Each structure stands twice: as structure tokens, then as C-alpha cells.
Amino acid sequence: MTASTVTLLCLPCAGASATMYLRWRRALPAWLRVVPVELPGRGERYAQAYAADLDTLAAQLCDRHESDLQGRFVLFGHSMGALLAYRMASRLRRQGRRLPELLIASASPAPALRDPARFDGLDHDDALIADMRKQGGTPEAVFADDELLRLALDTLAADYRLCKSHRYAAQPPLPVPIAVFAGREDDITPLQVSGWGAETSRGHTEAWFxxxxxxxxxxxxxxxxxxxxxxxxxxxxxxHHATALPA
Structure with missing residues (x-):
């Protein structure tokens, strides 16, 4: 690894695996070392039990990726992955360990503005399937294959339980800049996006797509x-001030 290399740890959204980021290895320049993070219960960690607690999972990921959290690194998370990235950065700060040069939160309300009630009623197959179709991130091939659909539903249900368990605990702002990516047609509001600014003492940026x-x-x-x-x-x-990046 050269001195200029930046390690980009990519945390998946609820129901997804590390494979959602594999294409990025080919699409991004060589000086970016893309590390798709696998969560328990899927991919190469399929045999492991799903995580039951966000802080425990964040701690496990910090330990599992200890070698990746050296040198220059950035945490990227989409949706639930953004919440995990925030929990990981918070844990690293508490432990006095090296912090990321940047935290990128994609498609996620600020931790203080997440609404656990968003997951109410999403505890059975029909509701989960309807939510998957609404969010629009699941290939039709998954719905057409009973085995794939069963795996997707079980994984999504476990991850939604994790998300629903989130309770915000106020802490001093992270000394890490935060970039927020957001979709203009997503249900996440501009207020929930800008709320990430309260979590950093180094300024936040917003990019809308x-x-x-x-x-x-x-x-x-x-x-x-x-x-x-x-x-x-x-x-x-x-x-040190929120700005908008062109998309």
C-alpha cells in the first residue's frame, strides 16, 4: 500500500451484503482501496448468526477490520450502513484510536432524527415484500426465486430489528468531516439530512441525486x-459550513 492510498470501507444497507460494492473496485481509481464490509448472516459470513445489537456489531466490525483502520481510511455507509459507520467512528473515538478522514452517510437520516416507528409492522413477509418493492433496490430475479426471496426476507427482517433498536445517545460532535448523500425522491427529509451537521465539529457537505x-x-x-x-x-x-455538492 502506498503512502497516498486511501482505504474506503463500505457498509451495506439493510438486507444487503458486501456484494453491493464489488463493482466499485473496478470503477474507482487504483489509489482507492475499496473494502466491502460483510455483515454476519450473509455472503462469506452466512453461517454466522445475525447481529442483535448495533453497538456490539460496530465493536465487532472495528475489531474484524482493525488492519483496514490503519493509515488513511474513510467510512462509507448506505442507509443502515451509515448508522453503523457512525457507531464505528464513535467507538474508535472512545477508544482513542485513529479516526476516519471522512465519514460518508448515504440515504440515512441523522442519528438524532431517525424514527424507529418507520419499522413498525415490518415483521412479516407480506409487509417486508411491499417495503422492498417500495424502496426499489431489489432485483426482480429475487422475487421470482423462492430460495433467494426467503434469504432476502430473513436478512431484511433481522436488519430492520437492528434499525428499530436504535436509540440516540447525545455525544460531543465527532472531529471528523461528514459528507451526506441523499436522493431527491427519497422519504428522508432535507431536515433529517442536514441534521448530520450536528454530529461533526469539522463541517458537513451534502450531495443530492x-x-x-x-x-x-x-x-x-x-x-x-x-x-x-x-x-x-x-x-x-x-x-466548516454545510455546502451543496453538484450531482
Missing amino acids: DGGHFFIRHQELAVLAVLRDLLAGLDCKAN
Whole structure:
């Protein structure tokens, strides 16, 4: 690894696995070391039990990826992954460990403005399927295959239980700049997006994209272009005020 290499740890959304980021390894420049993070119960960790507690999962991920959290690194998380990235950064700060140069929260309300009631009633297959279709991130092939659908439903249900368990605990702002990616047609409000600014003492930026909750997939080229620009500018002085990035 060269001195200029930046490790980009990518945390998946609820119901997803590390595979959602595999294409990024080919699409991003070589100086970015993309590390798709696998959560228990899926992919290469399929045999492991789903996580039952956000803080415990964040602690496990910090330990599992200890070698990746050295040198220059950035945490990226989409939806539930953004909440996990925030919990990981908070844990690293409490332990006096090296902090990320940037935390990127995609398609996620600020931790203080998340509403656990959003997951009420999503505890049976029909409701989960309806929610999957509404969010628009699940390929039709999954709905057409009983085995794939069963796995997707079980994983999503476990992750939604994790999300519903979230309770915000106020803490001093992180000394880490935060970039927020958001979809213009997502249910997440501008207020919930701008709320991330309260979690950092180093300023936050916002990048808005066309599309709903899965703009990260439907607008992938635009997302990666903004991501490249952000990471290429890590050595610049952090902006201490919220600004809008072009999408």
C-alpha cells in the first residue's frame, strides 16, 4: 500500500451484503482501496448468526477490520450502513484510536432524527415484500426465486430489528468531516439530512441525486464521480459550513 492510498470501507444497507460494492473496485481509481464490509448472516459470513445489537456489531466490525483502520481510511455507509459507520467512528473515538478522514452517510437520516416507528409492522413477509418493492433496490430475479426471496426476507427482517433498536445517545460532535448523500425522491427529509451537521465539529457537505432510496444504484456514475472528487480533496482544509455538492 502506498503512502497516498486511501482505504474506503463500505457498509451495506439493510438486507444487503458486501456484494453491493464489488463493482466499485473496478470503477474507482487504483489509489482507492475499496473494502466491502460483510455483515454476519450473509455472503462469506452466512453461517454466522445475525447481529442483535448495533453497538456490539460496530465493536465487532472495528475489531474484524482493525488492519483496514490503519493509515488513511474513510467510512462509507448506505442507509443502515451509515448508522453503523457512525457507531464505528464513535467507538474508535472512545477508544482513542485513529479516526476516519471522512465519514460518508448515504440515504440515512441523522442519528438524532431517525424514527424507529418507520419499522413498525415490518415483521412479516407480506409487509417486508411491499417495503422492498417500495424502496426499489431489489432485483426482480429475487422475487421470482423462492430460495433467494426467503434469504432476502430473513436478512431484511433481522436488519430492520437492528434499525428499530436504535436509540440516540447525545455525544460531543465527532472531529471528523461528514459528507451526506441523499436522493431527491427519497422519504428522508432535507431536515433529517442536514441534521448530520450536528454530529461533526469539522463541517458537513451534502450531495443530492435524482432518485429514491437506491439512487446509489440508479445514479451510480454520478455518485462515484462525487465520491472521487471528495476523496481526492481529503487533504484540503475541511469546510466548516454545510455546502451543496453538484450531482
